[in-house]
Amino acid sequence: MSRYREHVRAAAVDAAPRSWYRIQQSADSGDGVARIDIFDEIDPFWGVSAQYFVSELNAIDAEDIQLHINSPGGDVYDAIAITNALRQHKATVTATIDGLAASAAGFIAVGGADVLQMAENSELMIHNAWAVSIGDADDMRDMAARLDRANANAASIYHAKAGGELDDWLAAMKAETWYSAAEAVDAGLADSVLKLPKKKAAAKAAWDLSIFNYAGRAAAPAPRTSSGKSAEVPPQRKEQPVAALDDGLRQLLGVGADADDGALLNKVKAALTERDEALEEATKPQAAAKLPDGVVAIDAAVLATLQAQAGAGAAAAVRQADDDRNRLLDDAIRAGKIPPAARAAYETVLRNDLESGRALLASLAAGAIPVVGSEIGHDEATEFHPTAADMAALGGTFAKITGQKWED
Numbered sequence: 001m002s003r004y005r006e007h008v009r010a011a012a013v014d015a016a017p018r019s020w021y022r023i024q025q026s027a028d029s030g031d032g033v034a035r036i037d038i039f040d041e042i043d044p045f046w047g048v049s050a051q052y053f054v055s056e057l058n059a060i061d062a063e064d065i066q067l068h069i070n071s072p073g074g075d076v077y078d079a080i081a082i083t084n085a086l087r088q089h090k091a092t093v094t095a096t097i098d099g100l101a102a103s104a105a106g107f108i109a110v111g112g113a114d115v116l117q118m119a120e121n122s123e124l125m126i127h128n129a130w131a132v133s134i135g136d137a138d139d140m141r142d143m144a145a146r147l148d149r150a151n152a153n154a155a156s157i158y159h160a161k162a163g164g165e166l167d168d169w170l171a172a173m174k175a176e177t178w179y180s181a182a183e184a185v186d187a188g189l190a191d192s193v194l195k196l197p198k199k200k201a202a203a204k205a206a207w208d209l210s211i212f213n214y215a216g217r218a219a220a221p222a223p224r225t226s227s228g229k230s231a232e233v234p235p236q237r238k239e240q241p242v243a244a245l246d247d248g249l250r251q252l253l254g255v256g257a258d259a260d261d262g263a264l265l266n267k268v269k270a271a272l273t274e275r276d277e278a279l280e281e282a283t284k285p286q287a288a289a290k291l292p293d294g295v296v297a298i299d300a301a302v303l304a305t306l307q308a309q310a311g312a313g314a315a316a317a318v319r320q321a322d323d324d325r326n327r328l329l330d331d332a333i334r335a336g337k338i339p340p341a342a343r344a345a346y347e348t349v350l351r352n353d354l355e356s357g358r359a360l361l362a363s364l365a366a367g368a369i370p371v372v373g374s375e376i377g378h379d380e381a382t383e384f385h386p387t388a389a390d391m392a393a394l395g396g397t398f399a400k401i402t403g404q405k406w407e408d
Helices: 001-015 050-058 076-088 103-114 135-162 166-174 183-184 249-253 263-281 300-334 340-352 352-361 390-404
Strands: 023-024 033-038 064-071 092-102 113-119 121-125 175-181 192-194
Touching: 050 076, 064 103, 064 175, 076 103, 076 135, 092 103, 092 340, 103 121, 103 135, 103 300, 121 166, 135 166, 183 192, 300 340, 340 352
Parallel strands: 033 064, 064 092, 092 113, 092 121, 113 192
Antiparallel strands: 023 033, 121 175
């Protein structure tokens, strides 16, 4: 595959080139500014290879280079060569993405310029490198390794500019991430959005973007990478200007425009101290409310447990009372003290007053009622049907023992 690539590249270099860039140096004006336009695909096979671009770039003798980009990308290695050539040039390079900087054109803009500005409505796209390979399995593995190295190279360019984690940039490339002008600045890839005069319009891409996963930022999801610039400033090859303190901060703190940095710093310290004191006061533990005498606070979980236990105890007491009544009645019937048919009447007595009913049953003579049959209260032969006289006698006995009138 490598021999095939070299053969095609050699044939392309010998062919008549189709220029995808233009370099102009306004030497006559004496302003020492050169302009470079990259307004097509970076194509070493059917266009112009990096060797022509770098040769003309090195011939520029200017202090400033204005680099304008509107390109869907192209060959990765040619783009890396162009990026490094721009980095090594003595001039300060200010890049402007006029329409689109996608793929390889994107990392030329991000990595090759000292300052990158996005024209309004322009877009930046990053993604993994692509390739076409012909050959056996070894050729395919070799190509896969080359693609991994190319992706790592591109991710390192975005990381050096914007900071964040290298793995996050690799993930953003894998997802094919499109940035609007403002999103590119927020992500740290670009430095500012260039406001264009109303009479001019931002450059528009004229290529078929259907080769990508998304046909432009409008069709793509929001960028996943929002790390912004790293707190650790990446190394710069040229000195960058230091921004002055924003006037808005002075207004916010109530400091006059004539105050020096020391006065502003003291005001900031005072504001931070005041904030810390307010936070400390707000987070102080509040005194617990005083409870009335005789009232005890109890944890809700403990109260719920006690209530459940009390309910269980009450139910057990009811069951115990039922067992006691049934045992007293069964014993009285077995002893021949009361007939089975009178069980309900005596049960009423026991329910009204257990101790008085117990005393009544104890006072009755055993064997007064014959017990016949194997089951208590189920022998028809011994069914007892008390007369009014029987009930009157029973009531008299109850009243004599308990001192209360028995009501059936």
